[in-house]
Amino acid sequence: MKKLFYFCVFQFFGCYASAQKINYEVSFPNLVHHEANITVSVNGAPQKELTFRMSRSSPGRYATHEYGKNIYDVKAFDKSGQEIAVQRIDGDVYKVSGLNGFVKVQYTLYANHADGTYAGLDQNSIHLNAPATFMWVRELQKAPIEVKFDLPKNDNWTIATQLKPGIQPNTFSAADLQYFMDSPIKIGKLTIKEWTLNNPDKKTAKFRLALEVSGSDSLANGFAAKVKRITQESQMVYGELPAFDFGQYTFLASINPYVRGDGMEHRNSTMIALPVAFNGGNELLGVFSHEFFHAWNVERIRPKTLEPFDFEKSNMSFELWFAEGFTQYYGDLILARAGFMSPEEYCQELSFLVNTKENTAGAKRISPVQASNNAVFVDAGVSIDKTNYPNIYTSYYPYGASIALALDLQLRTRGLTLDGYMQAVWQKHGKSEVPYRVSDLLDVLAAYSKDKAFAAGFFAKYINGHESFDYAPLLQMAGLTLKKQFAGKAWIGDVRYKEGTDLIILTNTIIDSPLYIAGLDIDDHILKLDGKAVATQAELTAILNAHKPGEQIDVEYRHREETKIGMLILKENPGWIVGLNENANLPVTEEMEKFRMDWLGSKIK
Numbered sequence: 001m002k003k004l005f006y007f008c009v010f011q012f013f014g015c016y017a018s019a020q021k022i023n024y025e026v027s028f029p030n031l032v033h034h035e036a037n038i039t040v041s042v043n044g045a046p047q048k049e050l051t052f053r054m055s056r057s058s059p060g061r062y063a064t065h066e067y068g069k070n071i072y073d074v075k076a077f078d079k080s081g082q083e084i085a086v087q088r089i090d091g092d093v094y095k096v097s098g099l100n101g102f103v104k105v106q107y108t109l110y111a112n113h114a115d116g117t118y119a120g121l122d123q124n125s126i127h128l129n130a131p132a133t134f135m136w137v138r139e140l141q142k143a144p145i146e147v148k149f150d151l152p153k154n155d156n157w158t159i160a161t162q163l164k165p166g167i168q169p170n171t172f173s174a175a176d177l178q179y180f181m182d183s184p185i186k187i188g189k190l191t192i193k194e195w196t197l198n199n200p201d202k203k204t205a206k207f208r209l210a211l212e213v214s215g216s217d218s219l220a221n222g223f224a225a226k227v228k229r230i231t232q233e234s235q236m237v238y239g240e241l242p243a244f245d246f247g248q249y250t251f252l253a254s255i256n257p258y259v260r261g262d263g264m265e266h267r268n269s270t271m272i273a274l275p276v277a278f279n280g281g282n283e284l285l286g287v288f289s290h291e292f293f294h295a296w297n298v299e300r301i302r303p304k305t306l307e308p309f310d311f312e313k314s315n316m317s318f319e320l321w322f323a324e325g326f327t328q329y330y331g332d333l334i335l336a337r338a339g340f341m342s343p344e345e346y347c348q349e350l351s352f353l354v355n356t357k358e359n360t361a362g363a364k365r366i367s368p369v370q371a372s373n374n375a376v377f378v379d380a381g382v383s384i385d386k387t388n389y390p391n392i393y394t395s396y397y398p399y400g401a402s403i404a405l406a407l408d409l410q411l412r413t414r415g416l417t418l419d420g421y422m423q424a425v426w427q428k429h430g431k432s433e434v435p436y437r438v439s440d441l442l443d444v445l446a447a448y449s450k451d452k453a454f455a456a457g458f459f460a461k462y463i464n465g466h467e468s469f470d471y472a473p474l475l476q477m478a479g480l481t482l483k484k485q486f487a488g489k490a491w492i493g494d495v496r497y498k499e500g501t502d503l504i505i506l507t508n509t510i511i512d513s514p515l516y517i518a519g520l521d522i523d524d525h526i527l528k529l530d531g532k533a534v535a536t537q538a539e540l541t542a543i544l545n546a547h548k549p550g551e552q553i554d555v556e557y558r559h560r561e562e563t564k565i566g567m568l569i570l571k572e573n574p575g576w577i578v579g580l581n582e583n584a585n586l587p588v589t590e591e592m593e594k595f596r597m598d599w600l601g602s603k604i605k
Contacts, residue, residue: 019044020143027150031123039106051138054092055131055311059182060264063381064314067132068092073108116264116271125188130181141177160210161185162269184271186252193224205241212254213278223280233334236603244268263287265294282340290331298323301430314376321368325400350578357402362394371396390508409474424448479581479592486573490544499536518566528556
C-alpha cells in the first residue's frame, strides 16, 4: 500500500513538473542604443512565490561577474496582463509573490561588450552569452525552456546557436537551465560554412562555422578548411569525436574590430571574438584550436568541482591546470601537427612554457592545484586594488601546459604518449561523463603507465607540489636544444617601466630578483644606475651590458618624496630558449627525427 501511495504521489508531481515550462521572448526595438526587451513567462508553477535573478558567473568562467547591473525596468504581470508587485531583495534578485501557476516578468537589457563572457547588442549584430542576458527562476532550474527572437524586419539575419531549433521560426529550446545557460547565441549577417566528419562508429558529425566577418567568400572558404583541419587533428588525439547533441557542433566566430577578444567553450559550440580585421591567416587559429579541444576536456571530461555549475557565485576548482592548462598545451600542439605553426614558431611556445615553469615566482611557490583555486579572483575577475599576484601566482593556463609538456615528454621515454593518457581519461571520465577529481587523474595515469610509483611521484612533485623539472634532456631527444637565452648577461629583474625624465617601475618587482632584494618596488623612480642617469630602457640596458653577473652597482631611486641609495647585486638573466638543433649546427639523428615526428607530426591518415 505504501509503495502504491508513493508511486501515485510521484506520478502526480511528475505530471505537475512536466507541465512546468519557461518561455522567453526577446525583441530589439532600441538596438541603436544597445537595448533589448526580454520577457520570461512561467507556466504551471505550483509555487506561490518565485525568485527571479541574474547570474553572477558563467560557464567557462570561474570568477564572479555582476550581470545584474545591466538590467532595469523590471516588471511582473499575471495571466490577465495586470501588473503585480516585484520585490527587489538583492541587487540582482527579484521576488514575485501571490502567484497562481503563471507569471510574466519583463525587463530591459543593456549590452555593449561583445565577447565570450558578456553580451553585445548593436544595430549590425547581436551577440549573447546566456548568463549575461537572461533572468532565471531559482525554484524551476529543471523546467524546460523555450526562447523566441523577434528579429528586426528586412535585415536578412541568421541565428546561430547550439540550442535545439523549434517548429516555429526563430524559436529554440533547452531541456533545463544548465543547458540553456551554456548556450551562446549569435544573430546577424553571418557567413555559414559546413563540413562533416565520420567517427569510427560510422556516425557522422556535422560542423558549422558561423562567421561575422568582412571578406570574400573564397577567403571564408579557405579559413573554414583550416578550421576543419583543426577538428580532424583534435579528433585524432582521442580517436573519436564526442557524441554532439543533435549531431552538430557550431563555431560562433566574430572576427572584426567591433568585438572584444575572448574565446569561450560550450558543450556543442564555442563563442569566439577576435577584435581584428579578418584576413583568414593562421594567427587567428589558436583560439579555435583551444576552444574546440574543450569539447572533450571540460565539457565532457568534467571536473567534479564544476558539476553542476553554480550561477549564483564563483566556482572554485582544483583541476583547472588540467581542464585549461592541458587544453592550452594541445591548442598549440594541434596547430603544429596541422602545419599551421612552423617548428621554429612551436619552439617559441615551448620556450614560454619552460620559462613559466622554471622562472615565474608563482610556479616556484604554489602547485598547479593551488593556482587553479585562485581562478575565482583572476579569471576575468574585476578589481581596482593592486595585488601581489606576480609573486604569489602563476596562471593555470601556461602552468598547466608546462606540466602537460613535462608529462608528454616523460611518457614518450616509456613508449607512451600524452595522447594515450588523454584517451584513457576520455574513456574513464569523458565518454561516460563521470566527473573527476585530482585523485582520479592520478589513478588513470597509474593504470595507463602500469606504474603506480611513477604516477604517484609525478603528481606529488608537479601537480600537488611545485618542484623544478629538467626539460633539457627530454627535449634533446626530439633534437631540440634548451639553453640560456641571455647567457652571461647581467640582469636586475623583469618589470615594466614608464620612460621619461627617469624610469618609473610600473609592476611589482619579483621576489629574489636584484631589484626586489635591493628594496625597490612598484611606483619607485630609478634615477641613476651605477652613477649614470637613466630615463629609458635602452640606457638601462647599455649600463647592464657593461657589467657581469655577480657584480655590484649602486642604484639611486626615489620612493614618494624621498631619494634613496641602494645596492644591486647583478644576476644572470634566467630566461630559457628552445631551438632546433639544426639551427644551432647540432646533429639531428634518425632517432631524434622519429621522436619529433611522432610528437609533432600530423596524425591524420
